[in-house]
Amino acid sequence: MVGxxxxxxxxxxxxxxxxxxxxxxxxxxxxxxxxxxxxxxxTEHLAEAVGRAVPEAVRxxxxxxxxxxxxxxxxxxxxxGRRNALAALTAALRRLGIDAGPPVIGSDIEAAFAxxxxxxxxxxxxxxxxxxxxxxxxxxxxxxTVDGDGWLLGDDGSGxxxxxxxxxxxxxxxxxxxxxxxxxxxxxxxxGVPGDALPGGAAAGGAVRRLSPDVVPGGAEGxxxxxxxxxVPRVTGPGQSGGAEGxGGRPAGPGPSGEGGRESAGSGRxxxxxxxxxxxxxPEQSGAGGWSTGxxxxxxxxxxxxxxxxxxxxxxxxxxxxxxxxGPGESGPAAAAIGGVAGSPAVGRRPLPPHDDTxxxxxxxxAYRRHLLPAVMAEPPIRLARLAPLVVAAAxxxxxxxALAILDEAADQLTETVRALDPGPGERVVATxxxxxxxxxxxxxxxxxxRALGLTLDWVPDGCRGAVALARLAHGGRT
Numbered sequence: 001m002v003g004x005x006x007x008x009x010x011x012x013x014x015x016x017x018x019x020x021x022x023x024x025x026x027x028x029x030x031x032x033x034x035x036x037x038x039x040x041x042x043t044e045h046l047a048e049a050v051g052r053a054v055p056e057a058v059r060x061x062x063x064x065x066x067x068x069x070x071x072x073x074x075x076x077x078x079x080x081g082r083r084n085a086l087a088a089l090t091a092a093l094r095r096l097g098i099d100a101g102p103p104v105i106g107s108d109i110e111a112a113f114a115x116x117x118x119x120x121x122x123x124x125x126x127x128x129x130x131x132x133x134x135x136x137x138x139x140x141x142x143x144x145t146v147d148g149d150g151w152l153l154g155d156d157g158s159g160x161x162x163x164x165x166x167x168x169x170x171x172x173x174x175x176x177x178x179x180x181x182x183x184x185x186x187x188x189x190x191x192g193v194p195g196d197a198l199p200g201g202a203a204a205g206g207a208v209r210r211l212s213p214d215v216v217p218g219g220a221e222g223x224x225x226x227x228x229x230x231x232v233p234r235v236t237g238p239g240q241s242g243g244a245e246g247x248g249g250r251p252a253g254p255g256p257s258g259e260g261g262r263e264s265a266g267s268g269r270x271x272x273x274x275x276x277x278x279x280x281x282x283p284e285q286s287g288a289g290g291w292s293t294g295x296x297x298x299x300x301x302x303x304x305x306x307x308x309x310x311x312x313x314x315x316x317x318x319x320x321x322x323x324x325x326x327g328p329g330e331s332g333p334a335a336a337a338i339g340g341v342a343g344s345p346a347v348g349r350r351p352l353p354p355h356d357d358t359x360x361x362x363x364x365x366x367a368y369r370r371h372l373l374p375a376v377m378a379e380p381p382i383r384l385a386r387l388a389p390l391v392v393a394a395a396x397x398x399x400x401x402x403a404l405a406i407l408d409e410a411a412d413q414l415t416e417t418v419r420a421l422d423p424g425p426g427e428r429v430v431a432t433x434x435x436x437x438x439x440x441x442x443x444x445x446x447x448x449x450x451r452a453l454g455l456t457l458d459w460v461p462d463g464c465r466g467a468v469a470l471a472r473l474a475h476g477g478r479t
Contacts, residue, residue, distance in 0.1 A: 001475070002050060002100070003467030004067035006032020006085070007108050008130040008382065011045045013053040014464040018063055018475065021468050027052025034081040035071030036150070036382075039088050046092035059098045065089070066104035066471035068111025068463040070131065074104070075141050081107075104474045106467075109135045110142055112432040114466030116458055119473075120428070124421055124455075126414065128442065129433030130385045132158035134417045140470070146420040151381050157413030157442070159435060163387035165406045167376055173199070174365045174372075181402035186390045188368060191375040197367040199360040392441040410435070411445035418450065425454035432460045 001016045011032035015025035029048035031037050037045070046067075054062060067089055072081035082105050089103045113125035113135070126134045132155045133148025147154045155161055170187040172178025180199075188198050376384070394403035418429060429450060435442045437459050447457050460466070 001468050001471045002054060002062055002065040002098075003111070003464045003469075003471055004032070004046070004049065004065070004069075004089070005108060005111055005463035005467060006034070006042075006046070006067055006069040007462075008033045008036070008070050009385075011049045012462060012464055013046075013049040014468055015053045015058075015062075016468045018472065021465070021472055023464075023468075025053045025055065026464075027054075033070040034085040034088070039084050042084065042088040043091045043095075046089050047095050050092060050098070051096055054096070054098065056097075059096055062098050062100045064104070064471040064475035065093060065098070065100050066106070066111070066467045066474060068106050068108040068467050068470075070108045072105060072107050073142050073145075074106035074110060075143075104467075104470050106470060107135070107142055108463050109133055109148075110137060110140065111463030111466040111470065112460055113137045113430045114140060114469050115432070115460040115463055116428070116430045116466075119466070119469040120430070124418065124423055124427055124429045126418060126429055126431040126436075126457075127433045128158060128414055128431065128435040128440075130159045130382065131155040132161070132414060132417065132433075134414075134421055136421045140473075144421055146417050151384075156417065157410040157435075159385035159388040160382055161413065162391050162406055162410050162435075163384035164381075165409075166387045166391045166403075167372070167384060169402045169406065171369065171372065174360075174368050176365075179402055182394045182398050182400050183390060183402060184368075186394065187387060188372060190387060190390060191372055193368055193371040193375070197364050197371060199368075388435075395441070407441055408445065411442050411449060414442065414446055415449040415453075418455070419453065423453065423455055427455060428458055429455050430458050430460060432462055437461070 001018050001021065003014050003016065005012045008031055011029045013027045014023050016023050027049045029045040029052070030041075032042060032045055032049075034042065050065075067085060069081065069085040072085040073079055074082065076082065085105050086103065089105070093100070093103065109125045109127050112127060113120065113123065116123075119140075120137075121140050122138055123136075124134065125137055126132075127148075131148060131150070134146045135142045135148075136144040147156060149155065151160045151164075166183050166187050169178055169181050170184040173181055173184045184199050189195075391403045391406050394400040395407055423429070431437075431446075434440065436446065436457070437443060440459075443457075443459070450457055
């Protein structure tokens, strides 16, 4: 049996025994998205992965092949991604001399779900890697899909989303709209910005000063002691927390604030009142970033450089008619919208300072932008996903508030994606992807949010085991 997991970053093939599905060989190759990778290139990647997994001497003994493809589904025979995957895999197998009958084609998320113990037939699946998608599985086929809409239209909370948020935060620090963040330096270095244009300049090694414990988290009441200063909001359902209720109900994404952006008040993750209908509370009320902000016991704060929209001790914003997690807004100031990304309430984090004292002159900031923007535009947009580890490192090693807010918001986005499937209490969520798993940067954040919904997260490494299981089921149905 051969099982394939063809994702947005790589394609992996596993050769397994037909009687018990035990892996005996594996191979890997380039991306396998059936919608974004041209069929000739997809064929090459599939042939390379399968060729490495299956020795030439045993290729005539393969009795079944199944593949889970990003961009494809097994629900409809005429679906474009499925057609591309079928054509490419059939051609690759023919090239390798493998004649195992028609291959089974499904989505990568269907294969991942089937990788869970017992090869379940029904439940919820979540993939969070380069892209992000959730699916309700019924009879081992996807019945309802949420997101997975690609870098241009969706993939909220994915590696791409995090990488793009990192670049946005760096640019906002450079032009004066955003908070200070080590991401300006690390993103700049990764994309080849000259050292003398980085924050701090070449003489200072391009280093952004680390915010002192007196400024960022440290002694405030309610701060966690794990070094990450995570503050996961209590998910109570739409509109159940006190305070004013926004009209939207979806979390603010990394896009522009105000008109055209997602509802800044609707997700309920900001303390205090925000503007309804997706508009920020106005430039005179929000900080320099333009997002509506929250209030806590200290009066709240907006994006760096501006006063908050809320004040006093008002509790968190509720979500009217939305699915977003609702933050309690009751301990410490709510999180500011940092660098254009809305974060969860940050218990114990104090207002971020302006970065006027960062040694980064306006001419060097302009030079930074002139180098950074062409470097980003010169690559396929999906390549921004490679910057996600920089955010993880900034959050872990420097306790960078901007990076922490990005990761919090990514977890909120993934929670929204799962909530859209209308899960029932106790329903299993099978998850895979580089952002989740035992060492995943979003695992703890997401587990806490899902636990508040009565859900548990089961992690699987990838979809190869599930693809093998689907191949075995298909072979059993043929014999």
